Amino acid sequence: xxxxxxxxxxxxxxxxxxxxxxxxxxxxxxxxxxxxxxxxxxxxxxxxxxxxxxxxxxxxxxxxxxxxxxxxxxxxxxxxxxxxxxxxxxxxxxxxxxxxxxxxxxxxxxxxxxxxxxxxxxxxxxxxxxxxxxxxxxxxxxxxxxxxxxxxxxxxxxxxxxxxxxxxxxxxxxxxxxxxxxxxxxxxxxxxxxxxxxxxxxxxxxxxxxxxxxxxxxxxxxxxxxxxxxxx
Amino acid sequence: xxxxxxxxxxxxxxxxxxxxxxxxxxxxxxxxxxxxxxxxxxxxxxxxxxxxxxxxxxxxxxxxxxxxxxxxxxxxxxxxxxxxxxxxxxxxxxxxxxxxxxxxxxxxxxxxxxxxxxxxxxxxxxxxxxxxxxxxxxxxxxxxxxxxxxxxxxxxxxxxxxxxxxxxxxxxxxxxxxxxxxxxxxxxxxxxxxxxxxxxxxxxxxxxxxxxxxxxxxxxx
Numbered sequence: 538x539x540x541x542x543x544x545x546x547x548x549x550x551x552x553x554x555x556x557x558x559x560x561x562x563x564x565x566x567x568x569x570x571x572x573x574x575x576x577x578x579x580x581x582x583x584x585x586x587x588x589x590x591x592x593x594x595x596x597x598x599x600x601x602x603x604x605x606x607x608x609x610x611x612x613x614x615x616x617x618x619x620x621x622x623x624x625x626x627x628x629x630x631x632x633x634x635x636x637x638x639x640x641x642x643x644x645x646x647x648x649x650x651x652x653x654x655x656x657x658x659x660x661x662x663x664x665x666x667x668x669x670x671x672x673x674x675x676x677x678x679x680x681x682x683x684x685x686x687x688x689x690x691x692x693x694x695x696x697x698x699x700x701x702x703x704x705x706x707x708x709x710x711x712x713x714x715x716x717x718x719x720x721x722x723x724x725x726x727x728x729x730x731x732x733x734x735x736x737x738x739x740x741x742x743x744x745x746x747x748x749x750x751x752x753x754x755x756x757x758x759x760x761x762x763x764x765x766x767x768x769x
Numbered sequence: 770x771x772x773x774x775x776x777x778x779x780x781x782x783x784x785x786x787x788x789x790x791x792x793x794x795x796x797x798x799x800x801x802x803x804x805x806x807x808x809x810x811x812x813x814x815x816x817x818x819x820x821x822x823x824x825x826x827x828x829x830x831x832x833x834x835x836x837x838x839x840x841x842x843x844x845x846x847x848x849x850x851x852x853x854x855x856x857x858x859x860x861x862x863x864x865x866x867x868x869x870x871x872x873x874x875x876x877x878x879x880x881x882x883x884x885x886x887x888x889x890x891x892x893x894x895x896x897x898x899x900x901x902x903x904x905x906x907x908x909x910x911x912x913x914x915x916x917x918x919x920x921x922x923x924x925x926x927x928x929x930x931x932x933x934x935x936x937x938x939x940x941x942x943x944x945x946x947x948x949x950x951x952x953x954x955x956x957x958x959x960x961x962x963x964x965x966x967x968x969x970x971x972x973x974x975x976x977x978x979x980x981x982x983x984x985x986x987x988x989x990x
Contacts, residue, residue, distance in 0.1 A: 546989070548782045552930045559787075561928030564846040565979045569958075571989035574950050575911050579921050579936075580990050582870035583860065584887035591798045592825025601823065615774075620782065633795025642821045643791040657821040659795040695788065697796060699887075702872065703860045703921050704990060706932055710786040714773060727930050728784040734772040735779055736786070755774050757783045 543576040544704040544760040545620055550732025558723035560684050576704060583702040587629045587663060595660040598632070598674040606656035608637025608675030610750040613711070613738065616668040617698065620761030624668025630757070631697040632660040632672060639678030639692075648680050673750065679718055691718035691725065700759040711755050712737045785931035790854045792925075793817070793891055797856065800827030802890035804859075804902040805837055811890040811900075830883040835864025835903035839972045840937065840964065843896045844924065847980025851896025855926035857977075859888045859900060859937075861919070866906030892926075904939070910949040917944035917951070924977060933987045937964050937975045954986050961985045 554566035584590060599606050617625040635641045635658060638650040642657050658677075662670045677692050693710040700706065712719045714737055719725050725733055735758075744752025772779055788796065794817040802811025807827040814822050840859075844852040862868050867878035869886050886905075890898040902920075910916040920937040938945055940963040945951055951959055961983060964973035978985050 545782075550781055550784050552785060554930055554933065556930060559928070559930065562930060564848050564850070565852065565926065565928035566847075566930075567933065567984055567987050568847070568980055569984050569986070571987050572954055573989045574953055576990050577910050577916060577950070578868060578873060578908050579860070579862075579916070579919070582868035582872045584885045585870060586885055589828040589883065589885050590801075590825070590887060595823065602820075622780075631795060633792060635791075641791040642794060642817055644816045644818070646791060652818075654820070657794065657817070657823055659823045695786075695792070695795065697788070702870075703923075703934075706858075706923060707783060708785060708788050708925060708932070709783050714771075724786060724930070728786075731772050731779060732781070732784055734776065735774055735781065735783055737773040739773045739775045758781060760782060 542762045543581065544702060545763050550728060550735060552727035556723065556727035559727055580704045581702050583699055583705065585627070591629065591631065591661055594663055596662045596672045598656070598658060598660045598672065601657055602655040604655045606636065606653050606675050610673065611676050612671065612673055612744055612746060612750050612752040613694070613755055614669070614671040614744050614752065615755040615757065617664050617670065617757045617759065618668055619759055623761070624664070625700055625759055626664055626666045626668055628664050628698060628700055630662050630664065630670050632662070632674070632694060634658045634674065634694040635677040635680060637675045637678050639680030650678070650680065676713070684723060689718050691716045691722050696757065698757060698759065705759045707757070707759055709736060709757070713753070714738065714740055787927060787930050788856060788925045790927040792856060794821065794823065797889050797891045798825035802888050802898070802900045803827065804884060804886065804888045804900065805833050806830065806901055808901070811888065813891045813893070828883065831881070833881045833884045833903065834879070837901065837971060838904050839899060839901055840920070840975055841897065841899040841972065842975040842977060844892050844898070844977045845896060845979065845981070849981060852926060852979070853892055853894045853896055855892045855896070855924060857890045857892065857898045858923040858925070859902070860921040861886045861902065862905040862908050864903055864906050866908045868908070907944055914949040915944065915947065917942050917948040919948070922977070924979070933979070934990070935977070935985050935987050936962055938962050939973060940965050958986050
């Protein structure tokens with residue numbers, strides 16, 4: 538058996554599976570307790586050949602069509618780290634989002650906001666040897682949803698990471714500073730405070746590019762490896 | 770300044786959030802559910818207009834050793850309704866029990882370079898999913914134990930704030946009796962982890978019940 542170590546378990550900032558204010562969780566969350574198991578080779582290994590999986594990187598979400606998309610052009614940059622502040626290099630970050638009007642290109646999105654022919658809203662980037670990533674997009678708009686009367690999702694970008702192992706999988710949403718909808722959103726609100734604020738990006742003038750785009754920084758922290766050997 | 774992503778005192782695991790209902794043009798890729806061939810299985814490109822199809826294309830594969838199998842199933846919610854907007858991910862070893870991962874350092878076990886062992890399938894409108902893969906070999910478990918052939922399964926979707934993880938084992942496999950993880954599950958619930966052979970050879974059925982009677986066993990690790 539390799540002398541690999543297990544990954545840390547969830548910390549206090551993870552949401553529960555059942556959060557009744559987000560109505561769809563009620564019928565889609567287990568009622569039996571989860572069965573606690575040790576991490577085996579299955580959980581501490583994970584895929585790494587992105588070329589064979591999702592395909593090539595697509596770091597400019599504004600450049601896939603004939604024209605420029607409508608909306609506020611933004612740069613999002615940051616690092617993928619583990620819980621010991623170590624970079625997670627060469628790992629994939631998948632990105633999807635609504636357009637500037639809050640409309641997804643998805644055929645099931647029935648909201649009456651315009652589709653932008655010049656914006657799909659999907660991308661993927663791979664972190665460099667220092668765990669850094671960067672992509673260009675437009676700021677997504679807020680949109681209504683049917684969770685409750687007058688429910689609106691805050692502006693958000695969906696991010697999906699695999700990290701080095703099956704155990705490090707993460708899908709999250711990045712929110713924007715000074716968005717009043719974050720505080721009343723049942724999905725963000727399923728994460729207890731103060732940890733909810735981990736999902737709020739920071740405006741950053743150094744990331745902002747003069748005469749071109751606003752910049753936000755957003756670091757993503759994956760489960761780190763425990764100091765305890767897996768076999769102990 | 771209020772707390773945010775860059776506040777040092779908040780540093781820690783980024784919280785999980787649901788994939789929501791609109792992940793189909795961002796997450797699956799064509800062929801994501803075909804781990805051994807070059808079919809486009811796994812994606813639902815019909816959910817995006819043709820000029821907004823940015824899903825990756827099927828991989829080109831070399832020879833892959835082992836017994837080809839089909840894993841199919843259906844995802845149900847606690848009320849027994851099919852879940853049309855779930856995403857199933859699988860992770861498994863190859864036929865020799867080797868994971869195609871830097872963390873599996875057993876160089877004496879052969880690798881198939883074009884078998885990644887990772888797959889992704891979006892459920893259809895009736896909650897069904899299907900993977901084309903191969904029967905994994907046994908893998909080492911804690912101590913000197915051996916794990917029966919199994920596939921790690923992640924369930925994501927609208928209404929799932931975070932991933933649920935389970936395992937697929939193969940009903941009737943002789944190593945199941947000795948598997949160290951199955952042994953941690955009460956006997957009355959073990960059946961939810963066993964894929965059943967259907968009449969067609971090489972086809973295994975594995976339904977996933979998010980709640981209700983016969984709720985699937987989900988793990989915490």
